[in-house]
Structures are given as structure tokens and as C-alpha cells.
Amino acid sequence: MLRLTGEKADGWVPPLRQGIAPADLGELDKRVTEAAVAAEHGADTFVLWPDGEDQEGQVERFAAEVAPAVRDAIGETT
Numbered sequence: 001m002l003r004l005t006g007e008k009a010d011g012w013v014p015p016l017r018q019g020i021a022p023a024d025l026g027e028l029d030k031r032v033t034e035a036a037v038a039a040e041h042g043a044d045t046f047v048l049w050p051d052g053e054d055q056e057g058q059v060e061r062f063a064a065e066v067a068p069a070v071r072d073a074i075g076e077t078t
Contacts, residue, residue, distance in 0.1 A: 002028060006035025011046075011067070013059065022049055046070075 005012045012032050014020050020028070025047060046067060050058040 002031040003035040006032040006037075007039040013048075013063075025049075 002012070012029075014025065014028065029047070046062070048059065048062050050056075052058075
């Protein structure tokens with residue numbers, strides 16, 4: 001599934017509360033990035049590990065504000 005994500009999607013949000021340890025994110029992201037590069041559309045990485053009481057709100061804000069602002073800053077389009 002991570003390979004398919006890298007080939008077809010423009011990002012990946014690991015499922016929260018699914019037993020993914022922060023230490024495992026690097027290897028999982030590597031699989032997504034390798035597939036994206038092989039598909040010739042590259043990939044950049046954001047790592048967001050929500051914490052505290054409003055984890056869903058943190059993810060929503062990141063997706064709505066942070067990622068688009070970075071894309072604008074580097075001149076990428078979605």
C-alpha cells in the first residue's frame with residue numbers, strides 16, 4: 001500500500017492510533033518516497049505527529065494551512 005501511495009498520491013498521513021511508533025516513520029516514509037521517485041514525480045516529506053487533546057484539529061490545520069503555504073513558498077502546485 002505504501003508503494004501505491006508513493007506512485008499515485010501527493011502525500012501520506014499515517015493512521016493515528018494504529019500502533020505506528022515515531023521511530024518507524026522514517027522507514028515507512030522511505031518506502032513512499034522511493035515509489036514516488038520511481039514514478040518520476042518526486043516527493044518531499046512532512047512529518048507531523050499530533051500530540052495532546054486536539055490531534056484531529058492539528059492534522060486538519062496542517063493540511064489546510066501549513067502544507068499549502070509551503071507549496072506556495074516553493075512554487076509548487078497541487
